[in-house]
Amino acid sequence: MATSAPGKVILFGEHAVVYGEPSLSFALDLRFQVEAELTSGTTRVNGEPLDERHHAYLIQALRLHWGDAPLDLRTRTTLPSASGVGSSAALSVAMVGALLALKAGANPAPEVVARGAFETERSTQGAASPNDTSVCTAGGAVTLARTRLDGTQPLWEITSEERTWFVQRIPLPKLNLVLGNSGVRARTGDVVARVREAVQKRAFVRRAITEIGEVTREGIEALRRADLRRVGELMDHNEDLLRRLGVETPPLRRLLDAAHAAPGTLGAKLTGKGAGGSILVLTDRPSDAVAALERAGAKPLVVVPTPRGLEVSF
Numbered sequence: 001m002a003t004s005a006p007g008k009v010i011l012f013g014e015h016a017v018v019y020g021e022p023s024l025s026f027a028l029d030l031r032f033q034v035e036a037e038l039t040s041g042t043t044r045v046n047g048e049p050l051d052e053r054h055h056a057y058l059i060q061a062l063r064l065h066w067g068d069a070p071l072d073l074r075t076r077t078t079l080p081s082a083s084g085v086g087s088s089a090a091l092s093v094a095m096v097g098a099l100l101a102l103k104a105g106a107n108p109a110p111e112v113v114a115r116g117a118f119e120t121e122r123s124t125q126g127a128a129s130p131n132d133t134s135v136c137t138a139g140g141a142v143t144l145a146r147t148r149l150d151g152t153q154p155l156w157e158i159t160s161e162e163r164t165w166f167v168q169r170i171p172l173p174k175l176n177l178v179l180g181n182s183g184v185r186a187r188t189g190d191v192v193a194r195v196r197e198a199v200q201k202r203a204f205v206r207r208a209i210t211e212i213g214e215v216t217r218e219g220i221e222a223l224r225r226a227d228l229r230r231v232g233e234l235m236d237h238n239e240d241l242l243r244r245l246g247v248e249t250p251p252l253r254r255l256l257d258a259a260h261a262a263p264g265t266l267g268a269k270l271t272g273k274g275a276g277g278s279i280l281v282l283t284d285r286p287s288d289a290v291a292a293l294e295r296a297g298a299k300p301l302v303v304v305p306t307p308r309g310l311e312v313s314f
């Protein structure tokens, strides 16, 4: 049997969502695929034995959601790793989806996979919100919030550390978005831990977290009105606040400056954990943003939200 799950792009709210503020993300048309079959002997991944250094998320998924029966696992991905576009969440969702499907001989319920994948991600990297694993399971555009949006039936609820988030779909207007990968890799667990330390020590960082929540709520409203000019301004404001959290690095700043100098740019911010990884540009002129990011040394990619979430086939 085989599964696949998309990566994700966060438009608003990264880091603050770990502290219960809302977020808004969408699934990306780059995917992680897992094929899993029962076998004899020992569990292998792409023909190799499991090893903690390279297969930490897979090993944790097996520990939490599987017994001892050996598996032949094959993985493939088009997602760059440690780049802020959800490769570990997509891996966790595809892997947990495969294990639950193999156990039951049927398609697992998405919310069960989302909860299991979140548990896998959080226990592997030390800290996480359910944001990435939720959007990679659901596909489309999703907001996580502690309250229900008007007129929206939540897809599911998810609880962690005494916080409950409603995972809710949100329609997006047409957006021209360009991703610029700095090529600098950073481990999510390390970056989230650094931000946690800053949150504990500094009041101005705690204030930035609350303000990111406000920007995200306003961003959701601006998207509902399809007011892209305002969405862009709010992305810039979100970036100012992420800088206060200490996750904007000089290579990311250079890419953001290059994006802002390009004609047609409405707003730009880092996306995901930062401290490396990627920036996201909202623009009226995607080809100018791509050219500017290329000149600045990034690997640009025009991104389109995909409705496809976790897919399972027997």
Ligand code: MEV
Pocket (backbone or CB within 6 Å): 013, 014, 015, 016, 017, 018, 084, 086, 127, 128, 129, 130, 131, 132, 188, 192, 272, 273
């Ligand atoms: C990483 O893609 C998003 C963070 O908010 C961490 C998380 O939500 O688990 C930085």
